[in-house]
Amino acid sequence: TYKLCLLDQLIPSPYGPVILFFSPDARLGRSDVPAKLELLKRSLSTTLARFYPLAGNLKDELTIDCDDEGAYYAEARVDCSLSEFLAHPDLLLLCKFLPIDLVQKETYSGTRAANIQANIFECGGIAIGICITHKILDGAAFGTFLKGWSSAARGDEAVIPDFSAASLFPTEDLWLRETSAVAWGSSLKKGKPITRRFLFDASAIATLKAKAKGSDSKCPTGVESVSAFIWQRYMAAATERRNGIQRPSILTNLVNLRKRIEPPQSDCSLGNILWISSAKSSSNMDRSLRALVNEVKRSISRIDSHFVEQLRGANRSSRIMESLKEMSSAGATEDGADHLGISSWCKLGFNEVDFGWGKPVWVSSYGVSGPVFVNLMILADTREGDGIEAW
Known part of the structure; x- marks a missing residue:
């Protein structure tokens, strides 16, 4: 086995x-x-x-x-x-x-x-x-x-x-399986989805990057820019559906830990060597593209070598529980929160x-047309390598 x-x-x-x-x-x-x-x-x-x-x-x-x-x-x-x-x-x-x-x-x-x-x-x-x-x-x-x-x-x-x-x-046991199921349960909702595919070519990504570029003059990546843009439009659609009432929103990303481990691990390492970043936008926060890109970058930057060391340390159970609780509590407010999950193949x-x-x-x-988790998105490279498909 x-x-x-x-x-x-x-x-x-x-x-x-x-x-x-x-x-x-x-x-x-x-x-x-x-x-x-x-x-x-x-x-x-x-x-x-x-x-x-x-x-x-x-x-x-x-x-x-x-x-x-x-x-x-x-x-x-x-x-x-x-x-x-x-x-x-x-x-x-x-x-x-x-x-x-x-x-x-x-x-x-x-x-x-x-x-x-x-x-x-x-x-x-x-x-x-x-x-x-x-x-x-x-x-x-x-x-x-x-x-x-x-x-x-x-x-x-x-x-x-x-x-x-x-x-x-x-x-040694299934404690994380059960704990993460509770955390995901507050974010991942089952329903009958509608699948759409959106293509962002090199020109569109360059435009998004330019709009999202902050005062630190560091240009965001294509994945960061597209993620933030779709999150922005997702929140706008959710607000319109509720007749203008804004709710908090969460954007989760799966983050590869291989290069965040000390020493860095090989690309050939098998397993789910990843963690979940959670970007949050409260109902009264700035929802400009630049602000959302900064929030996406901030949430991912928190998953650094120090964080990974905590996941592996003697107190890993409490650190993992704390991180998952952050994600689940964000969606457990009185008014709830909208969730969009992203997995990047880029x-x-x-x-x-x-x-x-x-x-x-x-x-x-x-x-898919059957009952599955909804509000999930996959980002993939286009054939040319300079564009992104969003599913």
């Missing part, structure tokens, strides 16, 4: 789905598809031997049963060309490219840790739908797995994962994945 680390218990969602779309070879069309699929399966098998917990199944809230039975793998045919689909992608159809149903269940016990579906378009294009357990892979670790898989396919140097997270953040290498036939033309999340 593979034991989860303490911070793995923070994540309420069991899977993090990603879909990679690859164009066909214009000269070969569909003729090389069988060879590509065989390469995918062979290199996946090699990669799972190195990332061995992903060859197991979800046993319970604390462990992965490493039974070495491998990943669930399926193939599907798509009755259109890739270019037709990408011209006007139907976000609700994207779930069909995934190997499992992601509408939340009471338990995922017995489900494979890794689930892959190769979707073959009429033109020979391929979309690879990947659902790997979020219990042991955060976004950065997922990027490491994709890098390892694609490197194995190309015959390049092997990517060797680091499994030290359980020793960095050890756990700069994690998803767009650099190359199995030997080129990088993906699109990397996507998926649209």
Whole structure:
């Protein structure tokens, strides 16, 4: 069995789905598809031997049963060309490219840790739908797995994962799982969502950065600027819906801790090595873009090496409880608070994945229509790398 680390218990969602779309070879069309699929399966098998917990199944809230039975793998045919689909992608159809149903269940016990579906378009294009357990892979670790898989396919140097997270953040019971569930419960609401995709090109991001730039002359990042802008519009829409009555609002971000640990950890470290930052805007605060960017930056800057040391120290239980209480109490006021959660895929290498036939033309999340957590947003790099898609 593979034991989860303490911070793995923070994540309420069991899977993090990603879909990679690859164009066909214009000269070969569909003729090389069988060879590509065989390469995918062979290199996946090699990669799972190195990332061995992903060859197991979800046993319970604390462990992965490493039974070495491998990943669930399926193939599907798509009755259109890739270019037709990408011209006007139907976000609700994207779930069909995934190997499992992601509408939340009471338990995922017995489900494979890794689930892959190769979707073959009429033109020979391929979309690879990947659902790997979020219990042991955060976004950065997922990027490491994709890098390892694609490197194995190309015959390049092997990517060797680091499994030290359980020793960095050890756990013996489910206390954080139960405590974080209470904290998330005040913020994450289940409902019937509507999925939308917004594209911020390089020009739009430059405009947002210029508007958000503070007197310290330090320009915010694209992720900070887009996060603050969407938060601003989210609050404005919520206020309009309540006939002009403003409520407090919380913006949470998942923050990678690998470079905030002393000494810094490798990008190949597996696990959910992350924490949650909470930016807050009370009903009477300045809600200009510049003010919101500053609040986002402040909330993330608080998660520094000293904070991480507290998460690992002798009094980690009380420090963790205190941090989660801050998040939950902000949403437990008499009038409540609006919550928007952000997870960023930017700069994690998803767009650099190359199995030997080129990088993906699109990397996507998926649209859902069933009851799931709402008011959550994913930020992803555009193919060119200078824009951001917000889901």
